Amino acid sequence: MSTEARAVHFPAADWGGGVHPYRVGHRKLGMWLFIVSDSLTFSALLIGYNYLRASNVWATPFPFYPSIVFSSVMTFCLLSSSLTMVFGVSASSRGDLKAVRKWILATIFFGVAFLVLHLIEWNHLISEGLTPFSLPAHWVSTFTTTDGQLPSPLFGATFFTITGLHMFHVATGAVYLAVVAARVKKLKHEDIEISGLYWHFVDLVWMFVFPLIYIMSVDVGGHLAK
């Protein structure tokens, strides 16, 4: 078979222009690429955090109440918000715009609940004396090792940076979804899907932040309460 003949028989010239090679629009592809780059940002932060944990004595100060209870409820809120968001996208594919708006508003509700609980948790830690570069005095005395090694003061820096950046994403997502809900009649189905992609990504990041920041820092023996 000649080269020309083979070119003619080559299936679906996906990369020849004039079509969508990935079968998604450019905006959706753009959101996927943004998600990839943002994933790397959070990965770098979480790996940096684990580097610091492995190279230092690290405080494990979170009690069951309020820290673990709050963060678990926050996780439940984000997971539920992802479910309502996917229901919204599903309703959008059926063209049921009333249901789309309802489900997006439910998603925003769960997102705002997450933010409020997180801010209460932050306020609790700040009132205990945690700052980005110093630990509360009773944490230092509790978690200093028997050979005199002090716990790293960078606990606060990593905690506030990672959870703060995630909180910023949740807040941005809530505003984004509010705009989508307000303009739902003017938007296409793919626009709703794209907003859903962003929201699910925020949920996805929390699936790593929650175990690494909270679960790995549980005060199992209740040392701080003693």
Place this chain on the structure above:
Amino acid sequence: MSAHAEEEHFAGSNKLFTSIWIWLVLLTLIEIFLAYKPMSIPIMLTILLGLSIIKAALIVAYFMHLKFERLSLILTIVPMLVVCICLLFVFFPDSFRAAGLRYQFKEQPPAAEEH
């Protein structure tokens, strides 16, 4: 893309999504349960990261709908992200070296000289 094609494009039923959500909640409860089980940090970290990767995969595949997208999109996004994240771990072994360099405070640290 026509509206009809878009409708077909979004696969998965609400029942499927609800079952995924139930799995995600169950895996989260297992994580919380594990937090109070005495075990070494490397084992705990391995189990927690394993569970997190399963949860992330469920979210990406079903909620973010990647499972129903074209293979070319999946192959463009997923492998390079995994490779880049693995490359970030290149520096990680240095943390164990850094742990050995910590000052032990067996005696009072010398006072800084005044200039």
